[in-house]
Amino acid sequence: MKKVCLLLPNGFEAVEASVFTDVIGWNKDEGDGTTELVTVGTRRELTCTWNFTVIPEKILSEVTVEEFDALALPGGFETAGFYEDAFRPDVLQFIREFDRQGKIIASICVGALPIGKCGALTGRNATTYHLNERKRQIQLAGMGANVLPDQPIVIDRNIITSYNPATAFDVAFTLLEALTTKENTDQVKRLMGFQPAIQKGVEGLV
Structure with a gap:
């Protein structure tokens, strides 16, 4: 069984966390059954x-x-206190150790910033929130990342x-x-309704 740690600092965006719980959960019940997710909070x-x-569970x-x-x-919002928790020394050390062991780290939006802050993105390609005058991308670049702004x-x-x-x-998939295979992931996508035919149908309504 492959275990995913969903790390939740205070002030995180619920929608960005929920995609991981759903995709990994769907795979556990409807895919190849080899994944599980544990929610781990800073509080x-x-x-x-x-x-x-x-x-959180733990x-x-x-x-x-x-x-x-x-x-x-x-990711999360500064006004909600996200960076206060995400930049805590114990959080940064936890992320740093995942990278040191070569384990997969998947982030959404400004979830990349604590990865950069811990030093794991120094000299490596990355991105983060790209709007609002690219303030967060500039911040990530200042942490040593090679930011690819439009990817x-x-x-x-x-x-x-x-x-x-x-x-x-897309990040969750x-x-x-x-963690599994492309074939298995495509099957989970299909069962969750992520099909090109549905997308084309929506485009046809415009």
């Missing part, structure tokens, strides 16, 4: 960006990197980064494919 109770309250001090095969990181998803060895919340499902 016993977390408040999302817009006041959605979450109680807190950071109760787990080790060795328990997991991959790390998933949603929605960037993969550099074991690290996946993306440039806005709209990429969330990319993680699932890395």
